[in-house]
Amino acid sequence: MMAEQTEPRPVAMRPRMKLHRAVWPLLALAAILIVSGIVSPGFYNIRIVEGRLFGNLIDIVYRATPTALVALGMAVVIGTKGIDLSVGSTIAITGAVIAWRIQMGDPHLVVLMMALGAATLCGIWNGFLVAGLGIQPIIATLILMVSGRGIGLLINLLYGGTNPSFESALLQGLSTGHLMSIPTRLFLAAAIFLALWLIIRRTALGLFIESVGGNAAAANLAGVNARLITFVAYVLCALCAGWAGVIMTADTHTSDPVSVAMYIELDAILAVVIGGGSLAGGRIHLGMTVIGALVIQALTTSILISGLPPEYNLVVKAVVVLFVLLLQSDNARRAITSPFRGRAR
Amino acid sequence: MHPKTIFGGAVAFAATIAATMASAQTIGFSQVGSEGDWRPAFSANMQESAKEFGIDLKFANAQGKQEEQLRAVRAFIAQGVDAIIVAPVVVTGWDQVLREAKEAEIPVFLVDRDVDVEDKTLYVTRISADFNLEGKLAGAWLATESKGTCKIVELQGTTGSAPAIERKKGFEAVISQFPAMEIVATQSGDFTTEGGKKVMEAFIKSTNNLDGICASFAHNDNMQLGAIQAMKEAGLKPGTDVQMVSVDYVPAIKDALAAGEANASVELRSAVGGFIYPIILDYLKSPTELDKWIVIPSDLHTAN
Known part of the structure; x- marks a missing residue:
């Protein structure tokens, strides 16, 4: 992916090491899919049902979309050496705004704009706390994380909120609809990915973000407005979460602020890390982050299909994630392979 | 002011x-x-x-x-x-x-x-x-409706929570009286619409479009509403192809009952x-x- 261009590469590394970052998450994804194929016969079947592609592999891509969008935004924020814990709350608020404004009878295109506007406001708030006031990102975004779902509930209460469900051809079309048998949300996600990629990789912003994440003081001295860059990163992240919120809310056509997208921040951070991002900042791998989200969803779908009792789900997920991260760790790989190589480094 | x-x-x-x-x-x-x-x-x-x-x-x-x-x-x-x-x-x-x-x-x-x-x-x-009684009522209704022969998929509540444990126990206590009634797939949908929809999507694939499945029992209505959406998107007719029974009787399930997409809901008053x-x-x-x-x-x- 493009991310490798800007990645500082130690001189001592041999050229073939360059491949590795992309290889390990893809290998993990392949391994999960192969094991699922053995455990659940017919896992790879894809057919057309109701005019749309239908099958487990489609489900994985389909269900990974919201997580992938959130993770893309998270990758940008993590690139600044920050973190955004409030993405789940941003989704809850977005969903509550959608249900509320539709109940109020606004045109649905306006509702979509309002929902994304609400998400942007969440980003501006986080950006203000982190870049404006200089509060530690984990604490700054924790504020919205704990209050956001409450705000969502309050929005539901604006119209009674006992049955916050709605019907919307436009929003459901964007989320659960299909175009040429392919789910619409994939086109939507691809467009957002492309837009983000252009902003990050075809303007100087990506370089600025990575320089701020690498060393904010040095970036500042070099003439980069570190505070502005950080602010923009949080707004971008919230906007990505807002789109995920639109997809998730339209998916179930209901606003459920208490439980929608619960723990999505953790999945998003995990996707960034599986994709080779470092919480120490300074790197943004957009493409690999999407692979990371696919790894997580492939795992979730595989467990659901396998018929494993639900008590084991999270434990199995944790073990597999640990395995993937071990695969990615240079140190762990070296420790495992060095006795067989017969030469010490 | x-x-x-x-x-x-x-x-x-x-x-x-x-x-x-x-x-x-x-x-x-x-x-x-x-x-x-x-x-x-x-x-x-x-x-x-x-x-x-x-x-x-x-x-x-x-x-x-x-x-x-x-x-x-x-x-x-x-x-x-x-x-x-x-x-x-x-x-x-x-x-x-x-x-x-x-x-x-x-x-x-x-x-x-x-x-x-x-x-x-x-x-x-x-x-x-009594959560246990709710499960029993759902099971008893299904036993009558299916005349004691039914393959069931179950959407469990949050793993380890009291309503999930008791509703499951109560339901199983009744259907265990009928040798041809069994739960063929069970997963946790965390009591949410989103969770219910995801789990039902997976069930639809793992059971070849719910082939031979006669009922879906959900520990709450929200999960069942998600399941109904998943089935409709897969071209199935919830309420007709598959009997839909759940617990809570929230406003949205009343609409689903009226539309014939759900069959029964035990009211948690x-x-x-x-x-x-x-x-x-x-x-x-x-x-x-x-x-x-x-x-x-x-x-x-x-x-x-």
């Missing part, structure tokens, strides 16, 4: 409270939180029917945290309320605070969930629905204030030994 107006309003408000306190019974109610559709409806009903019974209700939302709840109960004790109602967040850790209430001679009533205390005299009674308050008021008038569990009856609703 002018500061004076606010102040004046506050004085008038305080006066109103003081006036009502003089005549009415004061009851403190510590609620779990406001998750899902059912609990906010339950809270609203408790507050509304308190007015009807002339009760001065002090309502505290614990936001799902036990420490918040313990603090609320201690505040009620300090205020010297006539009775305390608790909908416990968790079952354990109640001995100390309930002892404090007992020493202050304030009777404690449990609603909804149970507590695990050694000394059962620490609370008067628990007034709640949210309008229970009219059931709970008379028991408490009678006890306050003349304290007598009550059963440790007073079950609020459950009703099963079908499309017609």
Whole structure:
């Protein structure tokens, strides 16, 4: 992916090491899919049902979309050496705004704009706390994380909120609809990915973000407005979460602020890390982050299909994630392979 | 608003409270939180029917945290309320605070969930629905409807939660009486619409479009609503191809029942204030030994 261009590469590394970052998450994804194929016969079947592609592999891509969008935004924020814990709350608020404004009878295109506007406001708030006031990102975004779902509930209460469900051809079309048998949300996600990629990789912003994440003081001295860059990163992240919120809310056509997208921040951070991002900042791998989200969803779908009792789900997920991260760790790989190589480094 | 107006309003408000306190019974109610559709409806009903019974209700939302709840109960004790109602967040850790209430001679009533205390005299009674009975009712309806032959997929509530455990037990207790009834797939949908939809999507694939499946049993309506959406998107007809039975009877499932997309829902009554308050008021008038569990009856609703 493009991310490798800007990645500082130690001189001592041999050229073939360059491949590795992309290889390990893809290998993990392949391994999960192969094991699922053995455990659940017919896992790879894809057919057309109701005019749309239908099958487990489609489900994985389909269900990974919201997580992938959130993770893309998270990758940008993590690139600044920050973190955004409030993405789940941003989704809850977005969903509550959608249900509320539709109940109020606004045109649905306006509702979509309002929902994304609400998400942007969440980003501006986080950006203000982190870049404006200089509060530690984990604490700054924790504020919205704990209050956001409450705000969502309050929005539901604006119209009674006992049955916050709605019907919307436009929003459901964007989320659960299909175009040429392919789910619409994939086109939507691809467009957002492309837009983000252009902003990050075809303007100087990506370089600025990575320089701020690498060393904010040095970036500042070099003439980069570190505070502005950080602010923009949080707004971008919230906007990505807002789109995920639109997809998730339209998916179930209901606003459920208490439980929608619960723990999505953790999945998003995990996707960034599986994709080779470092919480120490300074790197943004957009493409690999999407692979990371696919790894997580492939795992979730595989467990659901396998018929494993639900008590084991999270434990199995944790073990597999640990395995993937071990695969990615240079140190762990070296420790495992060095006795067989017969030469010490 | 002018500061004076606010102040004046506050004085008038305080006066109103003081006036009502003089005549009415004061009851403190510590609620779990406001998750899902059912609990906010339950809270609203408790507050509304308190007015009807002339009760001065002090309502505290614990936001799902036990420490918040313990603090609320201690505040009620300090205020010297006539009775305390608790909908416990968790079952354990109640001995100390309930002892404090007992020493202050304030009777404690449990609603909804149970507590695990050694000394059962620490609370008067628990007034709640019986999750196990709800599961049994769902199972009994399905056994009748399917004439005792049915392959079932189950959408469980949050793994390890009391309603999930009890509804499953109750349901299984009934269907185990019928050799041709069995649960062929079961997964947790975490009591959410999103969770129910994801799990049903997976079931649809793992059972080849629900081939041979006669029913979907969901531990709550929200998950069933998600399952209905997943089935419709896969071109299946919920309610016709597959019998849909769930628990809670929330407003959205009423619409689904009317549309024939759901078949039955066991009502977890949210309008229970009219059931709970008379028991408490009678006890306050003349304290007598009550059963440790007073079950609020459950009703099963079908499309017609």
